[in-house]
Amino acid sequence: MSFTLRATDGAARRGTLALAHGDVETPAFMPVGTAATVKAISPDELRGIDARIILANTYHLWLRPGRETIADMGGLHAFMSWDRNILTDSGGFQVFSLEARRVLSDAGVRFKSHLDGSEHEFTPENVVGFQEALGVDVAMALDVCVKLPATPPEIDEGVRLTTAWAKRCAAARTRERTALFGIVQGGLDERARARSASELVELDLPGYAIGGLSVGETREELYRMSRFTAALLPADKPRYLMGVGTVRDLIAAVDGGVDLFDCVYPTRCGRNGRALTRTGDLAIRNAAFARDPRPLDERCGCVVCATYSRAYLSHLFRADEMLGPRLLSLHNLATLAELMRDARAAIESGAWATFRDGVFAEAPDRAAVAKA
Amino acid sequence: MSFTLRATDGAARRGTLALAHGDVETPAFMPVGTAATVKAISPDELRGIDARIILANTYHLWLRPGRETIADMGGLHAFMSWDRNILTDSGGFQVFSLEARRVLSDAGVRFKSHLDGSEHEFTPENVVGFQEALGVDVAMALDVCVKLPATPPEIDEGVRLTTAWAKRCAAARTRERTALFGIVQGGLDERARARSASELVELDLPGYAIGGLSVGETREELYRMSRFTAALLPADKPRYLMGVGTVRDLIAAVDGGVDLFDCVYPTRCGRNGRALTRTGDLAIRNAAFARDPRPLDERCGCVVCATYSRAYLSHLFRADEMLGPRLLSLHNLATLAELMRDARAAIESGAWATFRDGVFAEAPDRAAVAKA
Numbered sequence: 001m002s003f004t005l006r007a008t009d010g011a012a013r014r015g016t017l018a019l020a021h022g023d024v025e026t027p028a029f030m031p032v033g034t035a036a037t038v039k040a041i042s043p044d045e046l047r048g049i050d051a052r053i054i055l056a057n058t059y060h061l062w063l064r065p066g067r068e069t070i071a072d073m074g075g076l077h078a079f080m081s082w083d084r085n086i087l088t089d090s091g092g093f094q095v096f097s098l099e100a101r102r103v104l105s106d107a108g109v110r111f112k113s114h115l116d117g118s119e120h121e122f123t124p125e126n127v128v129g130f131q132e133a134l135g136v137d138v139a140m141a142l143d144v145c146v147k148l149p150a151t152p153p154e155i156d157e158g159v160r161l162t163t164a165w166a167k168r169c170a171a172a173r174t175r176e177r178t179a180l181f182g183i184v185q186g187g188l189d190e191r192a193r194a195r196s197a198s199e200l201v202e203l204d205l206p207g208y209a210i211g212g213l214s215v216g217e218t219r220e221e222l223y224r225m226s227r228f229t230a231a232l233l234p235a236d237k238p239r240y241l242m243g244v245g246t247v248r249d250l251i252a253a254v255d256g257g258v259d260l261f262d263c264v265y266p267t268r269c270g271r272n273g274r275a276l277t278r279t280g281d282l283a284i285r286n287a288a289f290a291r292d293p294r295p296l297d298e299r300c301g302c303v304v305c306a307t308y309s310r311a312y313l314s315h316l317f318r319a320d321e322m323l324g325p326r327l328l329s330l331h332n333l334a335t336l337a338e339l340m341r342d343a344r345a346a347i348e349s350g351a352w353a354t355f356r357d358g359v360f361a362e363a364p365d366r367a368a369v370a371k372a
Numbered sequence: 373m374s375f376t377l378r379a380t381d382g383a384a385r386r387g388t389l390a391l392a393h394g395d396v397e398t399p400a401f402m403p404v405g406t407a408a409t410v411k412a413i414s415p416d417e418l419r420g421i422d423a424r425i426i427l428a429n430t431y432h433l434w435l436r437p438g439r440e441t442i443a444d445m446g447g448l449h450a451f452m453s454w455d456r457n458i459l460t461d462s463g464g465f466q467v468f469s470l471e472a473r474r475v476l477s478d479a480g481v482r483f484k485s486h487l488d489g490s491e492h493e494f495t496p497e498n499v500v501g502f503q504e505a506l507g508v509d510v511a512m513a514l515d516v517c518v519k520l521p522a523t524p525p526e527i528d529e530g531v532r533l534t535t536a537w538a539k540r541c542a543a544a545r546t547r548e549r550t551a552l553f554g555i556v557q558g559g560l561d562e563r564a565r566a567r568s569a570s571e572l573v574e575l576d577l578p579g580y581a582i583g584g585l586s587v588g589e590t591r592e593e594l595y596r597m598s599r600f601t602a603a604l605l606p607a608d609k610p611r612y613l614m615g616v617g618t619v620r621d622l623i624a625a626v627d628g629g630v631d632l633f634d635c636v637y638p639t640r641c642g643r644n645g646r647a648l649t650r651t652g653d654l655a656i657r658n659a660a661f662a663r664d665p666r667p668l669d670e671r672c673g674c675v676v677c678a679t680y681s682r683a684y685l686s687h688l689f690r691a692d693e694m695l696g697p698r699l700l701s702l703h704n705l706a707t708l709a710e711l712m713r714d715a716r717a718a719i720e721s722g723a724w725a726t727f728r729d730g731v732f733a734e735a736p737d738r739a740a741v742a743k744a
């Protein structure tokens with residue numbers, strides 16, 4: 001793995017992350033393929049929007065279909081027929097969201113499956129082993145994601161364990177082609193974030209994520225903490241903000257120096273009939289769209305906008321037809337892919353501030369839905 | 373519209389149906405796109421399996437999104453972005469299956485929507501007007517589909533009305549590019565079938581369908597009646613058996629002289645995790661497939677079989693992932709498309725009997741599921 005910083009404009013960065021399955025031009029949004037499939041979307045369609053890397057979830061794949069099946073099938077790339085890069089999370093975030101169903105210790109975290117109640121344990125060693133067995137290009141270290149609001153001692157304890165586990169993850173590595181990224185924690189506490197970043201940077205890992213955000217804090221807190229944390233990380237390594245995926249949030253975080261993102265937002269919105277555009281989201285079931293001959297977004301270059309009207313897409317959702325979620329998911333992923341492509345071009349040409357301010361001027365808050 | 377009979381072998385026929393949106397090589401299976409979408413499948417994928425014509429349902433489109441919306445959007449082809457042929461049924465079959473929610477008279481059939489209880493009426497004139505307004509390539513005449521078993525007077529009355537309505541449909545035509553097909557009824561009664569066919573043939577329509585079958589009768593009755601009825605129809609016009617779509621049924625009906633078919637079977641099976649092959653259907657959720665690296669059908673040339681393992685497809689269904697129904701639906705449609713392509717080649721080369729017997733020898737009854 002290598003990371004080349006090609007240009008900067010303010011804190012915004014334009015880079016190339018060279019991984020085992022090809023180059024990822026950054027800033028980049030990674031579509032989420034939780035269960036070894038980006039929901040409703042084929043690998044061909046992902047290639048069609050020039051996705052270079054997707055994310056899959058260790059927690060879900062651990063439980064189903066399980067390590068042995070995926071390894072037997074030649075690894076995760078072969079299993080899901082995806083020949084570009086894959087990053088897997090460590091399972092930490094999912095397990096911590098189980099709350100009552102997990103028990104934390106220094107050794108790791110024991111939990112009960114949400115599927116069948118069976119008992120499992122994640123340790124720093126076995127989540128690295130799992131991700132390496134899948135043959136992914138980027139593995140994430142096991143981390144402790146403290147629920148907010150939290151007391152300073154709770155946050156400090158989370159940071160302590162996250163560092164200790166990252167060290168054990170690094171020691172457990174056996175596979176050259178899988179790059180291990182650490183995850184900075186520390187809640188909304190700058191002192192704790194600084195300590196977490198400093199301890200992880202000492203491990204000299206090939207990349208770093210900003211975890212524990214996009215979990216219910218305000219937009220201002222998200223932007224402040226991601227910018228603060230990004231600035232603590234080495235300039236020559238990729239920075240990945242976990243769980244961010246709206247137009248406004250992506251641009252704000254790129255502005256703060258982040259390179260990589262993932263979020264279920266575009267695909268979840270797509271399944272629920274919400275179409276992303278740079279000027280706001282469309283609730284496609286809205287009566288105003290029933291006879292609207294325009295594409296979802298007249299400025300969008302995706303195959304959905306080139307092919308179908310809002311009227312047709314609105315009909316598909318009213319009729320509960322599977323093609324509707326499929327097409328809106330694809331459009332939403334294309335929208336974020338085009339946004340990142342334009343962001344890269346703006347940084348390269350030194351026009352970042354103009355581009356950023358233009359996007360902010362058009363993009364409403366996450367909660368707002370565009371008028372028809 | 374023109375129909376060219378290119379070759380025959382026994383009763384089996386190889387033809388070309390030239391319609392307003394291109395040629396349909398027969399025998400052909402028409403994928404069903406009830407609500408202006410072949411469920412889960414894109415127009416591009418339909419082109420990929422060389423589908424030349426699809427079917428849509430007048431009853432469903434009448435209720436939602438309705439004639440005005442589709443006409444406003446430039447007709448059904450433009451609405452759904454399908455540039456090849458479309459056949460619509462007349463709505464008769466759906467309305468008759470409503471039973472308690474419809475009232476039949478010589479004028480037409482009044483019914484209540486299954487969606488919202490609103491009242492509607494189909495007449496021979498307005499269903500032709502609707503189909504012409506949609507701009508379809510083939511429209512079906514309104515018919516009376518009598519529920520079996522039925523008494524001879526009930527069957528005779530159904531035939532009488534079907535003929536009377538077909539005459540009114542023919543008289544109501546205003547659009548040259550929409551070809552009107554009549555539908556032969558008569559239940560399982562050869563005398564009534566003969567009368568129905570003779571009365572409709574007198575109208576000199578461009579094509580004829582065999583209706584009122586595949587509604588619960590035995591395979592033997594289906595094969596006997598479709599063969600008997602096909603033989604009553606003019607050799608120089610296309611013959612369409614409605615509602616048939618299993619490997620064995622298609623081959624038996626082609627053997628009896630049928631040219632066109634439609635059925636929800638391949639797409640419904642696909643959504644339910646049932647993969648069609650010439651040697652039987654696979655229940656893909658079956659534990660035996662969980663680590664099976666083979667494609668669904670080693671002899672199948674479709675993109676699904678070229679790309680994915682049974683293990684992966686099995687996983688998608690276990691995880692309730694939308695890509696599963698999507699891929700199995702596509703494979704199932706491809707299987708029937710390839711079957712029809714091979715049938716056409718066999719008829720052309722005078723090898724029909726060998727081909728037919730080979731398919732029959734491999735294909736189990738509809739109820740049987742292949743062993744893993």
